[in-house]
Amino acid sequence: MSKNFKRTLITTALPYANGPVHIGHLAGVYVPADIYARYMRLKGEEVVMIGGSDEHGVPITIKARNEGITPQQVVDRYHTIIKDSFKEFGITFDVYSRTSSKIHHKTASDFFRILYDKGEFIEKTSEQYYDEEAKQFLADRYITGKCPHCGNERAYGDQCEACGTSLSPLDLIEPKSAISGSAPVLKETRHWYLPLDKHEPWLREWILENHKEWKTNVYGQCKSWLDMGLQPRAVSRDLDWGVPVPVEGAEGKVLYVWFDAPIGYISNTIEMCEKEPKKYGNWEKWWKDPETKLVHFIGKDNIVFHCIVFPSMLKADGSYILPENVPSNEFLNLEGDKISTSRNWAVWLHEYLQDFSGKQDVLRYVLTANAPETKDNDFTWKDFQARNNNELVAIFGNFVNRALVLTHKYFDGKVPDRNRFSSYHKDTMYEVYASKYELEKFLSEYRFRDALRCVMDIARVGNKYLQNQAPWKIYPHDPEQVATDINICLEICAILAIVVEPFLPFTAKKLSNILNIETKGKWYTFGINKDFESSNITWSRNIVEDEKQLDYNKTILHVGDSIGIPELLFEKIEDSVIEAQVQKLLDTKKANEAAAYKANPVKENVAFEDFMKMDIRVGTVLDCQKVPKADKLLQFRIADGLEERTILSGIAKYYPNPEELIGTQVCFIANFEPRKLRGIMSEGMILSAEDADGKLVLIQPRMTVTNGVEVK
Numbered sequence: 121m122s123k124n125f126k127r128t129l130i131t132t133a134l135p136y137a138n139g140p141v142h143i144g145h146l147a148g149v150y151v152p153a154d155i156y157a158r159y160m161r162l163k164g165e166e167v168v169m170i171g172g173s174d175e176h177g178v179p180i181t182i183k184a185r186n187e188g189i190t191p192q193q194v195v196d197r198y199h200t201i202i203k204d205s206f207k208e209f210g211i212t213f214d215v216y217s218r219t220s221s222k223i224h225h226k227t228a229s230d231f232f233r234i235l236y237d238k239g240e241f242i243e244k245t246s247e248q249y250y251d252e253e254a255k256q257f258l259a260d261r262y263i264t265g266k267c268p269h270c271g272n273e274r275a276y277g278d279q280c281e282a283c284g285t286s287l288s289p290l291d292l293i294e295p296k297s298a299i300s301g302s303a304p305v306l307k308e309t310r311h312w313y314l315p316l317d318k319h320e321p322w323l324r325e326w327i328l329e330n331h332k333e334w335k336t337n338v339y340g341q342c343k344s345w346l347d348m349g350l351q352p353r354a355v356s357r358d359l360d361w362g363v364p365v366p367v368e369g370a371e372g373k374v375l376y377v378w379f380d381a382p383i384g385y386i387s388n389t390i391e392m393c394e395k396e397p398k399k400y401g402n403w404e405k406w407w408k409d410p411e412t413k414l415v416h417f418i419g420k421d422n423i424v425f426h427c428i429v430f431p432s433m434l435k436a437d438g439s440y441i442l443p444e445n446v447p448s449n450e451f452l453n454l455e456g457d458k459i460s461t462s463r464n465w466a467v468w469l470h471e472y473l474q475d476f477s478g479k480q481d482v483l484r485y486v487l488t489a490n491a492p493e494t495k496d497n498d499f500t501w502k503d504f505q506a507r508n509n510n511e512l513v514a515i516f517g518n519f520v521n522r523a524l525v526l527t528h529k530y531f532d533g534k535v536p537d538r539n540r541f542s543s544y545h546k547d548t549m550y551e552v553y554a555s556k557y558e559l560e561k562f563l564s565e566y567r568f569r570d571a572l573r574c575v576m577d578i579a580r581v582g583n584k585y586l587q588n589q590a591p592w593k594i595y596p597h598d599p600e601q602v603a604t605d606i607n608i609c610l611e612i613c614a615i616l617a618i619v620v621e622p623f624l625p626f627t628a629k630k631l632s633n634i635l636n637i638e639t640k641g642k643w644y645t646f647g648i649n650k651d652f653e654s655s656n657i658t659w660s661r662n663i664v665e666d667e668k669q670l671d672y673n674k675t676i677l678h679v680g681d682s683i684g685i686p687e688l689l690f691e692k693i694e695d696s697v698i699e700a701q702v703q704k705l706l707d708t709k710k711a712n713e714a715a716a717y718k719a720n721p722v723k724e725n726v727a728f729e730d731f732m733k734m735d736i737r738v739g740t741v742l743d744c745q746k747v748p749k750a751d752k753l754l755q756f757r758i759a760d761g762l763e764e765r766t767i768l769s770g771i772a773k774y775y776p777n778p779e780e781l782i783g784t785q786v787c788f789i790a791n792f793e794p795r796k797l798r799g800i801m802s803e804g805m806i807l808s809a810e811d812a813d814g815k816l817v818l819i820q821p822r823m824t825v826t827n828g829v830e831v832k
């Protein structure tokens with residue numbers, strides 16, 4: 121199904137501006153999109169990449185209310201962090217704007233109005249909760265009440281977080297408004313719906329028949345939505361934050377965020393074209409010309425919106441093109457847990473950039489090598505370190521560095537002649553060219569992990585070649601052979617500088633600077649040149665030779681070219697650096713557990729007389745030491761105001777320096793039945809509090825009291 125397109129429009133899911141960007145976002149959307157865009161640019165294609173922040177919707181208004189600031193202040197804060205960190209990370213948007221912009225409000229409003237005037241919506245009246253004190257309708261999240269399933273008193277109108285059931289506001293028992301606290305009343309309200317059911321027949325044909333080449337995860341999700349049958353979907357909301365519905369009598373209503381956000385791709389394209397008309401031309405050529413290839417990069421939770429809902433909106437308008445592909449990724453998890461903004465379970469991009477200054481490419485490498493392309497995947501710091509040390513440093517960096525150093529050592533920093541070029545060298549270069557060719561095939565299929573593997577294969581070929589040829593052994597008796605070897609190695613370095621650019625742009629820049637070459641426009645200047653994007657060829661590794669298209673003399677570097685001073689491309693990451701990151705996550709986990717801690721229900725009441733039977737007293741620790749061969753036990757000698765007594769307590773793990781307790785006071789049950797533990801008689805029980813994480817902490821009076829006094 122390949123068509124000849126003139127240009128490519130890449131959109132990237134708009135990150136929701138209620139938090140910074142994390143590695144899940146990057147792996148799911150922005151790194152693959154950036155690889156694709158950079159690759160197209162290297163090939164000299166006309167391409168743009170559109171991004172921007174998604175700034176409307178209820179969660180942002182709730183965050184603003186909780187922090188006592190305006191929604192605009194919330195989105196200003198995160199938009200800036202997101203935009204700056206993307207830039208520093210080398211994500212090359214042609215435009216990165218936001219949905220609170222004037223252009224977007226106008227574009228989204230006009231878009232709605234055209235569909236409204238064409239009769240593409242249906243209008244329905246329904247009953248919704250209204251807060252009479254605050255004089256506003258309540259979004260589901262703004263209503264709390266008792267969960268009908270588990271009795272949790274603080275369930276939300278859309279979900280009970282205690283039992284996980286999804287709810288509708290009408291399910292809640294004794295509903296309350298989260299704004300005023302008053303009981304809301306049901307009131308009629310009018311909304312507009314996009315009748316997706318009406319669009320179902322053409323969607324079926326367009327996706328299920330004509331786009332069988334879409335990734336199986338994407339195709340499968342579309343098929344199951346279509347097979348369930350589509351329903352009309354509301355496009356408006358009663359809320360005061362968003363794009364107002366441009367219809368008479370619709371005061372207090374805004375466009376629903378899912379309707380408003382994808383239009384952001386169009387608004388941002390318009391903004392880009394208005395800013396630089398010479399460079400980008402008219403926005404309509406990007407959105408309305410069938411010779412434009414539209415590609416949406418998204419994560420899996422956005423599939424239905426980009427394959428079914430947004431195309432239906434575009435079709436309802438009638439003047440827009442539809443996406444040619446929607447290469448959606450599955451999800452990236454972090455150390456075995458789902459990444460979550462609200463639980464702070466993430467590696468945040470802006471923090472990474474601080475902690476790993478100058479190491480953008482390491483993260484880009486790991487997120488691509490381990491991308492969740494076909495199934496959910498896990499990011500771990502151990503894997504991050506291993507991939508850096510064993511792959512980037514040991515293979516790529518090592519090869520390039522040895523080739524550059526030897527050039528300076530033997531050839532005065534100049535590219536030597538390849539006089540001995542023979543079939544063995546030809547085979548080596550053939551491997552390199554075939555890998556580049558395969559790499560191109562994978563890129564055209566949005567298989568970025570496999571494509572990156574091909575880049576590393578080229579570095580592997582170089583590394584192996586250098587190891588086999590061992591120029592440092594040959595040089596004394598056959599410098600001419602070494603000249604040919606180094607010539608080959610330098611050419612492989614130059615090819616690496618070009619093919620690695622989409623993946624590791626900072627490394628490509630460093631390497632091409634050392635080699636004194638330009639990477640731009642060089643994609644088709646060596647090896648075999650066939651464009652997978654626009655041809656229907658079936659790939660095979662031998663096609664290169666079969667077609668006799670390979671000219672081994674067409675090289676990037678030339679004899680006598682000067683090579684700059686070598687500089688290390690990658691450096692080893694030490695254990696201590698990784699341990700610090702792991703510790704940061706453990707701290708987060710602990711804080712989350714503490715925040716989620718719920719005290720046990722109170723036990724049955726006891727009578728005063730029963731309480732008085734317990735003889736709890738205070739005593740001073742005279743001696744304290746670990747019981748030999750018992751991990752948990754500490755042996756206390758206590759001055760109890762009468763004689764002295766010995767008590768054993770299972771808190772050794774929490775008091776690694778027991779001698780520090782000597783001289784402090786503890787509380788103990790004095791009339792606890794004595795019992796023998798490890799051959800020692802324990803006369804009582806020392807009192808501790810058990811913290812949420814199981815840690816035991818001694819109960820100790822804040823002021824010294826007389827030994828033996830009772831606790832009441």
Ligand SMILES: Nc1ncnc2c1ncn2[C@@H]1O[C@H](COP(=O)(O)OP(=O)(O)OP(=O)(O)O)[C@@H](O)[C@H]1O
Binds near residue numbers: 134136143417450451
């Ligand atoms: N862990 C992840 N792995 C892969 N893609 C992700 C992940 N989290 C989010 N994405 C994708 O990133 C894009 C932007 O996400 P969005 O801002 O809507 O965040 P979200 O899904 O609300 O995430 P979060 O709740 O973590 O903030 C979406 O296309 C989404 O599918």
Ligand SMILES: [Zn+2]
Binds near residue numbers: 281
């Ligand atoms: Zn519940």
